[in-house]
Amino acid sequence: MDTRTTPAAPAAPAASLDAVVVGAGLSGLYQLHRLRELGMRTRVFEAGDDVGGTWYWNRYPGARCDIESMSYSYSFSPELDQEWVWSEKYAGQPEILRYLRHVADRFGLREDITLGTRVTRAVYDEDGRVWRITTDTGESVTARFLVMASGSNSAPKTPDVPGFGSFAGPTYHTARWPREDVDLTGLRVAVIGTGSSGVQIIPELAGRVAGLTVFQRTPAYALPAFNRPLSAAEVAERKAGYPEFRRAQRRSKGGSVVELPTRSALEVTPAERTATYEAGWQSGLLSGLLRSYTDLLVDAEANETAAEFVRGKIASIVADEETAERLTPRTFPFGTKRPCLDSGYYAAYNRPGVSLVDLSATPIEEITPKGVRTSDREHLFDAMVFATGFDALTGALTAVEIVGRGGVTLREKWADGPRSCLGLLTAGFPNLFTVAGPLSPSVLTNMVVSIEQHVEWITDCVAHLRDRGLTQIEADPAAEDAWTAHVAELADQTLYPAVASWYTGANVPGKARVFLAYVGGADRYRAECDAVARDGYRGFALS
Numbered sequence: 397m398d399t400r401t402t403p404a405a406p407a408a409p410a411a412s413l414d415a416v417v418v419g420a421g422l423s424g425l426y427q428l429h430r431l432r433e434l435g436m437r438t439r440v441f442e443a444g445d446d447v448g449g450t451w452y453w454n455r456y457p458g459a460r461c462d463i464e465s466m467s468y469s470y471s472f473s474p475e476l477d478q479e480w481v482w483s484e485k486y487a488g489q490p491e492i493l494r495y496l497r498h499v500a501d502r503f504g505l506r507e508d509i510t511l512g513t514r515v516t517r518a519v520y521d522e523d524g525r526v527w528r529i530t531t532d533t534g535e536s537v538t539a540r541f542l543v544m545a546s547g548s549n550s551a552p553k554t555p556d557v558p559g560f561g562s563f564a565g566p567t568y569h570t571a572r573w574p575r576e577d578v579d580l581t582g583l584r585v586a587v588i589g590t591g592s593s594g595v596q597i598i599p600e601l602a603g604r605v606a607g608l609t610v611f612q613r614t615p616a617y618a619l620p621a622f623n624r625p626l627s628a629a630e631v632a633e634r635k636a637g638y639p640e641f642r643r644a645q646r647r648s649k650g651g652s653v654v655e656l657p658t659r660s661a662l663e664v665t666p667a668e669r670t671a672t673y674e675a676g677w678q679s680g681l682l683s684g685l686l687r688s689y690t691d692l693l694v695d696a697e698a699n700e701t702a703a704e705f706v707r708g709k710i711a712s713i714v715a716d717e718e719t720a721e722r723l724t725p726r727t728f729p730f731g732t733k734r735p736c737l738d739s740g741y742y743a744a745y746n747r748p749g750v751s752l753v754d755l756s757a758t759p760i761e762e763i764t765p766k767g768v769r770t771s772d773r774e775h776l777f778d779a780m781v782f783a784t785g786f787d788a789l790t791g792a793l794t795a796v797e798i799v800g801r802g803g804v805t806l807r808e809k810w811a812d813g814p815r816s817c818l819g820l821l822t823a824g825f826p827n828l829f830t831v832a833g834p835l836s837p838s839v840l841t842n843m844v845v846s847i848e849q850h851v852e853w854i855t856d857c858v859a860h861l862r863d864r865g866l867t868q869i870e871a872d873p874a875a876e877d878a879w880t881a882h883v884a885e886l887a888d889q890t891l892y893p894a895v896a897s898w899y900t901g902a903n904v905p906g907k908a909r910v911f912l913a914y915v916g917g918a919d920r921y922r923a924e925c926d927a928v929a930r931d932g933y934r935g936f937a938l939s
């Protein structure tokens with residue numbers, strides 16, 4: 397019997413799920429695990445045909461992590477730490493993918509992951525307080541919470557040059573390398589791009605193909621990896637000390653356990669500096685040189701001493717003087733673009749059949765059916781490789797049509813650059829979390845450590861809401877303004893913002909030029925996030 401005397405508002409539709417997570421890479425897998433521990437009905441949608449995210453897609457020859465494997469791995473399970481055995485100092489893509497597949501199986505995650513399915517649209521239903529999520533397979537679900545674990549370098553960027561797409565032969569983007577074997581033996585191959593991906597694939601191709609031509613727009617600073625197999629003894633030693641090592645990682649500034657510098661590069665003698673830089677070079681670590689002195693990323697003169705050291709090394713490795721000079725970075729300070737790790741990169745230019753085209757002297761005019769036309773000639777190829785990077789940090793987020801309050805899309809809101817509170821939630825988009833997104837420190841740190849911190853904060857936040865019968869969290873516009881300004885102020889104290897890089901959005905034509913990461917350190921950031929939560933989620937409206 398209907399006892400109502402006045403027409404009631406229709407009941408808010410129940411969400412079919414508690415949470416949807418977009419992406420089954422390092423972030424999404426861990427987020428699913430934690431939400432399931434809370435008893436939340438969670439589904440993960442993953443565009444790839446397997447789990448792994450970055451390590452699923454970037455399967456090009458030579459793809460390898462540039463953070464040490466025993467450090468670049470989850471810390472949340474001591475059992476996993478003890479079971480899994482890394483074989484090399486720097487794990488290659490196949491090994492990291494095996495690890496992530498193992499994690500998915502070991503924690504029984506696969507049953508809640510839908511593969512081969514891309515989330516295309518998510519609309520916030522303000523009355524029902526749910527996200528209405530649509531996929532490219534035509535599925536629609538509703539969920540209270542939406543976690544974008546879609547990766548910071550996951551929206552590939554193709555070269556912005558005329559004629560792109562007109563080349564008649566096969567083309568490959570490093571971040572979309574085919575799963576089946578690609579045989580380039582005996583072919584004339586072009587590689588466009590000399591960032592981390594180009595620096596890794598070039599030495600691999602140099603030994604295999606008939607002719608390799610590298611098109612370089614900006615030379616990189618690459619440091620030696622000195623990769624090697626890990627001995628049973630060092631694995632055992634780390635495993636014995638893992639609990640303390642993991643705690644130290646969580647306390648650290650960059651997610652790696654290293655000694656931090658205390659002196660300026662300008663207060664020591666040139667001889668002392670060179671010795672310190674040499675030790676950093678020999679360490680075979682990405683941060684080996686950068687952590688030599690306190691001021692390398694804030695003082696141009698100090699930085700120049702490190703840059704000069706690397707330039708000298710390039711000259712000592714590359715036999716042909718002219719090629720060495722073209723490979724030498726002179727237009728931006730060392731470390732203001734992410735340095736690359738070198739496993740035979742500079743040495744590859746000493747091999748017969750490898751040549752370098754300096755695009756600052758002879759720019760690309762167009763890609764043609766036969767190859768690449770630069771301002772002086774046409775270069776002919778059988779295959780082309782694009783190592784041209786990503787629309788970093790915001791690209792994977794704005795690629796989804798995310799519609800918040802009042803029909804405003806995230807793309808519209810962030811047209812002049814991303815705005816958020818703690819890099820975790822953005823005003824007007826309640827219950828939408830980003831993992832390793834813009835305005836957080838993630839890309840300047842050991843990514844796994846930052847991902848775990850984000851996922852744990854998000855999980856605690858969701859538990860906090862649930863335990864109090866609350867259904868919504870949203871960033872306050874004032875707190876968001878303050879965080880966005882704080883991130884910019886910190887960046888402005890460094891050499892980073894002046895440099896055209898993917899950190900500043902400058903690699904994508906038309907993208908707002910904003911420094912996209914928090915430079916204050918993962919330790920300070922973690923303390924800030926914890927304090928906000930302790931203060932009852934200061935800066936957020938909970939209802």
Ligand code: NA7
Binds near residue numbers: 594
């Ligand atoms: P990066 O580091 O963004 O490198 C891309 C490279 O491609 C870089 O050398 C670019 O030159 C070059 N590029 C981009 N567009 C063009 C065009 N149109 N013509 C010529 N050259 C071009 O991407 P990666 O994939 O190597 O690495 C990305 C990150 O992922 C890496 O740092 C790790 O953190 C993981 P530019 O420097 O813009 O002049």
